[in-house]
Amino acid sequence: AQSVTQLDSHVSVSEGTPVLLRCNYSSSYSPSLFWYVQHPNKGLQLLLKYTSAATLVKGINGFEAEFKKSETSFHLTKPSAHMSDAAEYFCVVSGRAAGNKLTFGGGTRVLVKP
Amino acid sequence: DAGVIQSPRHEVTEMGQEVTLRCKPISGHNSLFWYRQTMMRGLELLIYFNNNVPIDDSGMPEDRFSAKMPNASFSTLKIQPSEPRDSAVYFCASSFQRGGVDTQYFGPGTRLTVL
Secondary structure, three states, X not given: OOEEEEOOOXXXXXXXXXXXXXXXXXXXXXXXXXXXXXXXXXXXXXXXXXXXXXXXXXXXXXXXXXXXXXXXXXXEEEOOOOHHHOEEEEEEEEOHHHOOXXXXXXXXXXXXXX | XXXXXXXXXXXXXXXXXXXXXXXXXXXXXXXXXXXXXXXXXXEEEEEEEXXXXXXXXXXXXXXXXXXXXXXXXXXXXXXXOOOHHHOEEEEEEEEOOOOOOOOOEEOOOEEEEEO
């Protein structure tokens, strides 16, 4: 079985300050991990993915995430938040043991203050 | 690339009516997924197809829901009869599966309101 826990349902940051979105996963086998972003009334857009290559993954829009197997974590960070980063972010786990089905976290809604 | 295309983007209907949602996957992709998103339950996988064949429909809520994929470039999700509790955003996603874990690309969604 696989599962994902996003530790914060809401995160509020000031523009220009760092963003940290926390994600812990559980998976029986080597997982693949993704972060997706959903802007209001839009579909989900892939930010980045980890598939057992480099543990530090760089994505679009300045986001990156680090896979830490010992901590079963895949936290998402960005050094400097922009107003356009206000959205909901989903951490997602998948794996061949689960038939490549995606399991979504509950989402973290990010508010960026000017 | 046009991405995954869904239609309609918004649908408002009355309870008991039939609703059909449409999806055109990314050209060349061989897998297609239907998801439902609600505030209460988050994102749920309803069904997915591989090479136009339904592989897992365990997420389909009940017999009122049906999905088809007559060819590689088109899929439908039908609800008949619709009920207010079906109100949600329905997403279609597609991917190219080649043995490893693939990346799914999502459409913009269809917001369904059943009155």
